Amino acid sequence: FTCSVDVSSGWSYQWYKDNNELLLSGASSSFTLAASDKGSYSCKASRGQKTSTVQSNNIQLDVKEIPVPVLHNATQWLDVFPTERVELSCGMKGSSGWIFTWFRNKNLIKANSSVLIENDGTKLSITAASTSHRGNYSCSGALKGRSVNSKLSKEVTLDIYDTKPRVTLVQNPDDSLMHTADSVSFHCHINVSSGWSYLWYKNDSPFKAGHHYNISSAGLADTGSYKCQVKRGASFQSDKSEAAKLTIEERPEAAIILLTRWADVFSTDSLLLKCNVKDSALSWNYTWFKENEQVDLPLSEEHKVTPQDDPDQSRYTCKGTRNERPFYSVTSDSYRTKNLLLKRRILLAISGCIFFGIIAVFIGCIALRIFRKPASDFEKTEDDNLFNRAQVKDFTDSPCPLVEYIKDADLNPSPKEGEENDVISSETTLIPKPSPEDQAVTTNSHESTENGGGMMSFQH
Structure with a gap:
């Protein structure tokens, strides 16, 4: 502090702190501050025993403790591995204008190819860690433009492993x-x-x-x-x-097989089911389920269903189980036993009837062919010679008695017929032309007559 009077000279000075006189003299006073030096300072000048000035204006002095820097690890971990990057930061809490210096094991750190330090020293970066970077790191701050130096920060220990981590x-x-x-x-x-x-x-x-x-x-x-x-x-x-x-x-699949044979359906009222794991040579135990509820039975591959035990004829499933992998199989598809015996019996009865009916027809055809009486040789000979060529020729050469009869009747009508003709003559009657079939019948009739076979012409 400096205390001065603008006029005259030969002054002596007294100093006060909080209005209490200090043991200081001289126009100026310098001392290194401590926290206890905080207070209100003033001075007064005097010359001789009777002349003195009034007390000067007060100067309030606020003395603070020098802050201690705080060191942070920006990478969040302090045990690092070779080639890993590490970042540390140093700062003053609630204060600015500081430049920081770094130390490892209290030795000053200088920047190099693997250690980078920012200009104001707020950050230290290790680009590729190695075992040489192990140690206790700290930092200190110096206030720019003033001879104020902080204490060292708390140390942070950086541990570098010898090798990369093993996963x-x-x-x-x-x-x-x-x-x-x-x-x-x-x-x-x-x-x-x-x-x-x-x-x-x-x-x-x-x-x-x-x-x-x-x-x-x-x-x-x-x-x-x-x-x-x-x-x-x-x-x-x-x-x-x-x-x-x-x-x-793929997990092995279970399947239910019906062991009750077709031939057994008329002799039994029960069904025997078997649980089988497909395409598996492993040994299995088996669990049975009725309507998705486990059946309380021994772990057997076979299960017998009777009307007494299962009157509702439920749906059954099963699966295989083991004490080793695979521990279980895929559950089988559901198997419904409803009316299975009755359906088989009806189907067998119908099939039997059809089968024996076919056999009976087959045997009847064979018997008819064996026991049928053949035609006599005499009938065959007569049928074969019924119309031979000579008879046909003679028949065509002889006149037809029916034709002669018709002609005579037309030429010599009876008196009664003449009267009828007079009555009918006024009407027109169409006589159809004989068809080829009718002519064939006429020819056959002639042939029969020639053979004395039966058709005769009678004239009244």
Whole structure:
């Protein structure tokens, strides 16, 4: 502080803090401040014993503690791996205008190719970490334009691992062969550090998932080789895990077979069902269901259905079970036993009637052919010689008695007929021309007459 009087000279000065005189003298006073120096300062000048000035104006002095810088790790983790990037920041809370200096293990850090420091020292970046960067980091601040230096910040320990992290892929359950509808989960495990994001691969093709990858109902498309790796920051990645190979096969299917034969339908009132797992050489136990409710029976492949046990004739299904993979089969299609015996009996009866009817007709035809009486030789000879050529020729040469009869009747009508003709003559009568068939009949009649066979002409 400086205290002065504008007139004359030979003055001496007294100093006051909060109106309390200080043990200071001289026109100016300099001292290094402490927090206790906060207060209101003034001065007064005097010359001799009787002359003095009034007390000067007050100057209020506010003294603050020098702030301590705060060091932050911008990358959120302090255990890092080789080649990983690290960022640290240093700042004064509630104050500005500072320039910061960095220290590792209390030794000054200078910028180089792998360590970058911003101009005001607010950020320190390690572009590719190595074991040489291990240590306790701190920083201090200096106020621009003033001789004010802060204390060192609290230290932050940076740990650098010797190698990249090892990632383990855990499969649960760990069977390499599974079946459709099975569930399986994969867990990408890393036991060091934090801040990881996870990358997944199936047959080396990436797909998105988190810490876990779950398959609730496996399908054939889920067959493949699975890997994972971890990543954090902009570019750091671990090596890929060992592959977990998973094969998904179709789950065996169960089917119900009816063991009751057709020949047994008339001798039994029960049906015997068998549960069979298709195309499987494995040993199975079997569970039966009636209307989707489990039947409380021994784990047998056969199940007998009787009218007493099942009067409603329900729907039945079954499936195979094992203590090893595959633990169970696909449930069979439902099998309805309703009126099956009756339907078979009716079908067999109808089929039997049709079969024996065909046999009876066949036997009758054979018997008729065997026991039929053949025609006599005499009848055959007479039929063969009934019309021979000579007789036909003689018949065509002789006059027809019927023709002669018609002519005589026309030429010599009786008196009665003449009267009738007179009556009818006024009417016109059309006589149709004989057809070829009628002529053929006439010819046959002539032939029969020639043979003395029966047609005779009688004239009245």
